[in-house]
Amino acid sequence: MSVARPSATDANFRDDRPQWSARTAANGWPAQERRLSYGGVELTMPTGLVRLYPEMRAVKLSGQQAATLAVLIACAGKPCDRKRIAAAMPPGFRPPQLGQIGVVISNIRRKLGPHRVSTGAGGWWLEDLVGFGDLNESGTFSYGELRLDVARRRVWLSGQQPVMRLGWQEFLVLQTLMEARGTPRDRNFIWQAMPTRIRPQKASAIGVIVHRLRQRVGRDLIVTGGGGWRLAGPPTPDRVIAHASNEFVLDPAACSVHLADRPAPIRLSPQQAATLRILIEARGEPLRGAQVFERLPDALRPNNPVAVGTAISRLRKKLGPDRIGVSRQGWRLT
Structure with a gap:
């Protein structure tokens, strides 16, 4: 590759x-x-x-x-x-x-x-540390209308010209968004995914890089919402399909959860959405902090397994404490 x-x-x-x-x-x-x-x-x-x-x-x-x-x-x-x-x-x-x-x-x-x-x-x-699992034989990664030539850092729209060469920061931000395949990524997630020697000094500068990308590829192709930015394009089924558990319907792509007794969806942070998805997929089995910590994506993990309790505490405040049970065995959906 x-x-x-x-x-x-x-x-x-x-x-x-x-x-x-x-x-x-x-x-x-x-x-x-x-x-x-x-x-x-x-x-x-x-x-x-x-x-x-x-x-x-x-x-x-x-x-x-x-x-x-x-x-x-x-x-x-x-x-x-x-x-x-x-x-x-x-x-x-x-x-x-x-x-x-x-x-x-x-x-x-x-x-x-x-x-x-x-x-x-x-x-x-x-080990493959690049992470472009959907590269075709020509070394091009595709999502929606965007085509990215990984070897030359070039990007273009499907069937259109011109081809644009990206700077390293723009390339790495676009790489992270393309790997997310429609799932929103916030500035901290993108910043942490970039190599230390290349990323800006502060995560707040990611917004400036996204602005430059929008000027080059088009504002409509990079959507703001769900606590961050995502690429417009066909959703990946295993990431946007609703996961239901009793009264829960989680939309991971939008970082929101729908409850039967509330008319409007509840907005979640990417970390909270990932944590709730892990609890849903456990199907009522109690999970300890270390188990949730291991299943979270690297970029969304807190500093240590103990801090998982803080994320779940915030989830309980948003969803209601009666929906997430606590016991000596851990947390589970009730």
Whole structure:
């Protein structure tokens, strides 16, 4: 899967790689430069330069490490054992013993980050940290009328011109909205989803970035409501379908809940809507704070499991304390 590549002039891109001469084809390494990428890891062959996304950081691998990483990239998230890795490596970089493959991968994990390379019974594999699950073969992500070229940070409307290139902040905000697929995202959610080196100093500046996006793609395509912003387009069924539990009907996309005894919907924050959805899907089973905390999306989690009680306390005030029961086993819908 292709990912966006910042140019040498892009701001906030840290290049901490040492200088290193290119390998020749004598070791079985391709002499012509080409790039391999998967899950936010882009390897340039034959230089061994790796660029990491969304951190936008460059690191340098040895020839043997680069050859090993190339095999993991080719496996595209599927486990790859020692024998398969060694067989796919160029002969000049293949270690003399299979057991040394593990040492090479340990060094790769140290440079890229242990969260990027996972290990299990089937071997090692790269984790996909980019998150564009609906990319087509051309590396384009689509939602509604919008088309986003992830590799080049270009956006356009379906069947229309011109194609517009986005800045990094605009691209990352639009990426978050497209991944939400019609679910509102507030400024804090978007701000926390952006890499630290790229996001503005304060979450309040997200509104300015959204304003710039609207000027470029059209005001009608970015809708305000539900406690944040969302993209106009076809809803994703599993996110906007109503979840009913006795007198509850929750609309996660609009962050609102309908009660049988109240004429108007009750507005919820994204965190409250996600918490209520977890309680609804538990179907009356009591849940402790730690269980709710684990099921909440990362960006909507409070600082710790104990703080879940605060979110549920606010829910009880909005919905009525008789609708959410409390016991030693936890909280449940009554």
